[in-house]
Amino acid sequence: MFFTTPSKLRAAGVVGINARNAAYVIPQNKRSLYPLVDDKSKTKVIAVEAGLAVPELYGIIEQHSQIRRLRKTLGDRTSFVVKPAQGSQGNGIMVIEDRVEGGWRKVGGSSISDSDFNFYLSNIISGMYSLAGRPDKALIEYRVEFDPVFDQITYKGVPDIRVVVYRGIPVMAMLRLPTRASDGKANLHKAGIGAGVDMATGITLGGVQNDMPVDVHPDTGSSIQGLQIPGWDTILDISTRSADAAGLGYMGVDIVLDKNLGPLILELNARPGLAIQIANSEGLRHRLDKVDAVAGTMESVEERLDFVRRTFGVLPTAE
Template sequence: MKGVIGMNYRNRHLVAALNHRRWIAVANDKVLCKEHLLRHGIATPRTLAVIRYTSEFTSAYDRLVQEQTGFVVKPARSARGRGILLASRALPDRVLLQGDQAWPRRELGFHIMRILHGEFSFGMPIDAALIEERIDPDHSWVLDELPGAVDLRVIVKEGRAVMAMARLPTLFSQGRANLHAGGVGVGIDLRTARTVGGIWRERPISHHPDTGQALAGRPVADLDRCLDLAEKCYQAVPLGYMGVDILRDVRRGPMVIEVNARPGLAIQSANQRGLLDFLAANPDSHHEHRSEQTPSAPAGHGPPSAGGRRPRPLVVDAPAGREPG
């Protein structure tokens, strides 16, 4: 692949050069980042509770029981999906987890205590637990019959979406879409709003490892809305280089679940293209001449976004010899 960038290039020329330390700190704290997103009207899952001290667990748990809904527990400062817990419902004496598992109430308390002590965070001695509603994901998005929800990772440079991939859960990843957990990364052509190939466990693949379905050529409904949402995050958290993770709710459409100040580089392998070409592209080309052909949205989403698909940005020849990522 031409124009591939590596970790050294990313850290020096993108993260260090374009991301102010203040906004890196905001992105690294899910609670603080979410406050900024909400101020700018960006759709995110509803917050049910934020726990900073063990003494707050009882009242937070009582609210979860009253909500009678699924929820997600996240360490505020973790990365790569560490410490995230998915639950179907909280009962007075136990928690029903994703699948057939159940935890006693005290086990959830132990998990949150581990979060507060910084076990999953960026080397911080203390952390907070963010508890959000568990949205109702569109299980037919990109690929159906998967053991979990699909999400999108969008790379945004100075407010412009330049590259995207879909992340697909697998049995190996235990239903999580995170690539580090064993999810599949599938590149997306922004011009056609269709998938272009995939990687799994750092190797290229053409079919999903569990279902056998082909990965390339799949339509990505609501892609324009996702790209617009990712670009809007730059107004709330002005990082010059960031990754935005998006889930698609069946009723409410795309929602931002995380902003990352140091997005990984596997998206290049998923797209079979180097990032350097897209980072150097004409900024205006991204928004011009949208195609009229748009993957249709399922019922309940309202009308699809006008125009629907964006052209692939113009590319320039990249210098040879860039380190692989």
């Protein structure tokens, strides 16, 4: 069911931005912890300290003078990702797949000259893509090679899985898929696809693009429904442990599946967007209420994940 009227929204338990902030974000997330997730370099540190896998960091460019030493930072690597440490919604991210004469080739086939690339790095440092326009730093990291299970339902870029975790318990998830319209990015606000995911099994449900329901990928024609996401139990485990490590009571965890390295944490978010509800055709509130009813009664990750499987599965299960 997709929501069309205020009464249907309320009945479906849809959470709006004001309610999200007032009832969940502010009470559950200490302001002092925000820098741990707003700065991706700090997120990497807490993830690694918790024994969680992240894309390898090749280097950090914090000062304009460091740009001319980029080659030394990269060594012989010609494929990598550059992202602003404090960026959001995928803004400022550039994926490089190879070195070409006088510049670099980006994923998708277009090229950028050395001078333009250096200018782009300078813009990151100056805060063009950062939250509130503050001075930032550019992270140079491993370029994820996505699991081939997604070959038929993605375009150019890397799909990722967003999991919303509340009070240490995963409550809802979606698979985000790049499209031609999104320029190969998995962000929904850039015309990527969000496919709901059954929390018990990791099987994809229907999806949404530009707030409209979709059942097939517009660029490949393949169904986005019924796909079993590999390693779903591991993804739930990582999401739970990430929330524990960050200390936030309401957060989003973004995970990618690398074909060689398995699940990797891309980033954590203290204010995850609400489109995940549309992707799942279900509001968050009822699930959050169920967590409130049991919060504090389950200490171990295993207990919490057993609760998730018993409580938030939506697909029929074999007897």
